[in-house]
Amino acid sequence: MVYLTQGIVLGLYAAILPGPFQAFMLSKSLQNGWRHTLPLAFVPLLTDLPVMLLMLGLLAQVPAWLMDYLRFAGGIYLLYLAWNTLQRYKASADAAGNLLQSSQRGFFQSIMINYLNPNVYIFWGTVGVPIILEGLESSTAQGISFILGFYITLVIALAVIIFSFGSVGQLNPRVQRFLGLFLTLLLFSFGGYMIWQSVTIWIA
Numbered sequence: 001m002v003y004l005t006q007g008i009v010l011g012l013y014a015a016i017l018p019g020p021f022q023a024f025m026l027s028k029s030l031q032n033g034w035r036h037t038l039p040l041a042f043v044p045l046l047t048d049l050p051v052m053l054l055m056l057g058l059l060a061q062v063p064a065w066l067m068d069y070l071r072f073a074g075g076i077y078l079l080y081l082a083w084n085t086l087q088r089y090k091a092s093a094d095a096a097g098n099l100l101q102s103s104q105r106g107f108f109q110s111i112m113i114n115y116l117n118p119n120v121y122i123f124w125g126t127v128g129v130p131i132i133l134e135g136l137e138s139s140t141a142q143g144i145s146f147i148l149g150f151y152i153t154l155v156i157a158l159a160v161i162i163f164s165f166g167s168v169g170q171l172n173p174r175v176q177r178f179l180g181l182f183l184t185l186l187l188f189s190f191g192g193y194m195i196w197q198s199v200t201i202w203i204a
Contacts, residue, residue: 002142003135003142003146006131006146007147007148007149008150010128010150011150011152011153014150014154015153015157015161018186019190020078020117020190020191021114023187025158026161026162027184027187029162029166032106032166033166037106037162037166038162039107040107040158041155041158043107043110043111043114044151045155046111047111049151052128052129052132052147055121055124055129056129058125068202070118071118071194071195071197074113074117075194075195075196075198077113077116078194079187079188079191079192079195081187082184086184132146
C-alpha cells in the first residue's frame, strides 16, 4: 500500500503542477472544448512511459548536456506554439470543419512538448525510477503498484481538469478568451524560462 499511495500522490501532483504541458492542454480545452481535448489526458502514457522505461535501463545516467539541449529545444518549441495560439485568439473563431484537424494537431504537439521537457526525464531519473526500483526489491507487485497508482491518478486528474476548463470556456466566452490569453502568456513564459536556463548554463 505504501508504494501505491506514493504513486497516487505523485500522480496527482504531476497533474496539478503548473507546467508547459498543462498550460497547452488547458489552452486547447478552451479552444476546442473538453470532448475534443480529452485525448490529451492520455498523452503521458505515450511520453512518460517510454522515458520511465529508458531511465530504468540507464538509471538516470543521462548526460547533463543532453538535458540542456532538450531544455533549449523545448523552449523554442513552446514559443512557437504560444505564437500560433495567440494568432488564433486574435483571429476569428475556427470553423467547425477545422475543429477535428486542430484537435489532432494539438495531440501531437502535446507529445512533442513532453518529449522536449527535461523535467520529465529529471522526475523519472531522480524520483520515479528510484521508487520503482526500491519497490521491486520488496516484490514485483510493489513496484507495479506505484506505476499503476501514478498513471491511473494522473490520467483521471488530467481528464477532470480538461472537463472543468472546457466547460467554463463554453459557458462564458469572456472567461474563455481571458483564460486562453493568460495560458498563452504562460506558454511564452515557460518557453522563455527554459531558453534562459540553457543559455545561462552555456555562458557560465
